[in-house]
Amino acid sequence: MEYRCAVCGTRVSGDMIIYMDHTEKHIIDLVKHDHPDWVEKNGVCQKCFEYYKAELKGAPFGDAPCALRMRKVTKFLQIISNAFKGGKK
Numbered sequence: 001m002e003y004r005c006a007v008c009g010t011r012v013s014g015d016m017i018i019y020m021d022h023t024e025k026h027i028i029d030l031v032k033h034d035h036p037d038w039v040e041k042n043g044v045c046q047k048c049f050e051y052y053k054a055e056l057k058g059a060p061f062g063d064a065p066c067a068l069r070m071r072k073v074t075k076f077l078q079i080i081s082n083a084f085k086g087g088k089k
Contacts, residue, residue, distance in 0.1 A: 005045035012045045
C-alpha cells in the first residue's frame with residue numbers, strides 16, 4: 001500500500017513508522033516542533049525518522065531539549081547575520 005508522509009509529503013510504499021515507545025518521545029518532540037499540525041498516529045516515513053534521529057544524535061548530551069535550544073540559537077544567529085548583511089548593502 002502507498003502512503004504520503006505527513007511530515008515531508010513524500011509518497012512511500014509500505015508501512016509508516018508509528019511512535020508509541022517512550023524512548024522515541026524526543027524524536028516526536030522534534031517533529032512537532034517543526035510541524036505543529038502533525039499527528040503522531042499518522043507516523044512518518046523512514047527518511048524523516050532517520051533525519052530526526054540523526055539530529056537528535058548530534059545534540060549535546062543527546063537530548064531533545066538541547067537539540068531544540070541549538071535550533072533556536074542557530075535561527076537567532078542567522079537573523080542577526082542577515083541583518084548585518086542587509087546593512088552592508
